[in-house]
Amino acid sequence: MEGRNVVVTYWHNRPQKDQEFLQAMLDEFNKTNPYGITARAEIAGASYNDVYNKINAAIQAGVAPSMAVAYQNQAALYRSMGAVIDLTPFIQSKKYGLSEADLKDYFQTFLDSDANPQFKGERLGFPTQRSMEVMYYNVDWLNKLGYTEPPKDWATFEEIVCKAAQEPGKYGWAIRHDASNFASQVFSRGGRIIAEDGSAYVFNSQAGVDTLAMMQRLAAKKCAVEIPVAERYGEQNRFGNGDVLFVFASSSGLPYYQQAVDKGGKFKWDIAMLPNTGKPAVNLYGASISVFKTTPEQELAAWLVIKWLGETNQTARWATQTGYLPVRQSAKDIVINNFKANPMWGPVADTYAKMFDWVQYAMIEAPVAGYDPVRTLIDNELISVVITDPNADVKALLDKAVEKANQILKENAPR
Structure with a gap:
């Protein structure tokens, strides 16, 4: 992986202010990752539907991005077209995967929502945010x-x-x-x-x-x-x-x-x-990030970007910026304190904290x-x-x- 200078693109649907925030985060990743990976975020539409339509067209044309935001049902459709990969081997990789402590730190219901019933539990996406x-x-x-x-x-x-x-x-x-x-x-x-x-x-x-x-x-x-x-x-x-x-x-x-x-x-x-x-x-809502079938180097690089975005520091910052829930339990108190410190939120900061208790009742629609x-x-x-x-x-x-x-x-x- 080292020395390959792989460039990955990430398609999403957040507004311009979040695009700038996300790219600033990715710039940190670009400077600090030891593999020479360069990650670029791109707005692919104003809604999930826009991104979905653009990806479908890109798959047909053979120019899918390295990774993109996708709901579980959309990822299942891409998988039926042979366009996205199962992330399980990356998650379990001894060298590039997540440790047992990392996996325990993620909210289990968030991780479970990406195991796809149509494809024998394949993980067709990975969570970096939920609502x-x-x-x-x-x-x-x-x-x-x-x-x-x-x-x-x-x-x-x-x-x-x-x-x-x-x-x-x-x-x-x-x-x-x-x-x-x-x-x-x-x-x-x-x-x-x-x-x-x-x-x-x-x-x-x-x-x-x-x-x-x-x-x-x-x-x-x-x-x-x-x-x-x-x-x-x-x-x-x-x-x-x-x-x-x-x-x-x-x-x-x-x-x-x-x-x-x-x-x-x-x-x-x-x-x-x-x-x-x-x-x-x-x-429980929340599009995850799916990785598209490209080259082994690109797929691994995309996974490493997702893994980094899911780390405590990054998921806490993203949640504070957007109002989404962070995906790790270790980020919970950081985000709650950030909200409480911001007078804009008022009493809603306390209620935001309650949502972490509601996570145990989570259900998902149709993946x-x-x-x-x-x-x-x-x-x-x-x-x-x-x-x-x-x-x-x-x-x-x-x-x-x-x-x-x-x-x-x-x-x-x-x-």
Whole structure:
């Protein structure tokens, strides 16, 4: 490896300020690594979808990057195209891998989420950041309605949402066109999106029925408001203006919600886990970094960059910069202290710390090839229908959607 002067490119979707921060970190790696590796970060799009589309085109053209940000289901699709590699040999390598102490330092649920059920547990990516779906809520407004804490069960949630909507122009909850929003609610009602072994979609369970039925009721009563797809960050802006009481969204949005509130209603706000039916569950998000099939030198160099980004110092700095969770337990206190030292965060710094306790309830959606079209199906044929048709048969819709989803799963299964 030494003396090969390998250059690796890393495609991601972070904004320019994070690109500059990331490249400054990589410049440190470039100066200090003993192998002469040069790592360059590049913005490949504004969203994960943009990166996914660009990578698909690059694979077809034979010009994939050395490594890129990828959700588990996207990595599975790339693997089915023969384009990404299993990182297990690198992780276990005596010379270049991770020690037992290192592996124990990583949050186990974060590592587990990259073992792919469709490819016999191959690790098609490695985590350098994670976030989770949380419930953002307006503390002042909730108190005004007579509640001292956020709702812990769905019946109380529904009751509060409708009380909040009694004020003209105000709504209790923002309904988003987002399959992950749907999944988070299914999880918190004891359901799953896909069977644990990745063999079949199962979101037409009672948990799926209850999730859709509640959306349908709250939309029909005008207690909740639909956020149109075209209204980018609409839920965030409406929350910041004090027009919506509850939003379910990624914890990685914390700094942006803070900015929205500062610009808008300037009220006290916080985050909590979603309500549940007796057993908490959180939807663990987080694209990992996948390594593409190039040359043995490039693949090893890409792994060494990922390994370095996952070290305590780097994961702590990245989490502090972005609001993501660090991937190592040894970085937890560093990041919490950084947040507490920054007055911008206020009481949210304390709640950020709570998320580390919520990690134990983590679930992931569907780490299988073809989940992207299934996500579109969940929005188009479930969410979009029930919020506009109060008489739609929720169970029939779910059964039909699961049948289509399982057909997509079959079409994308490894051959």
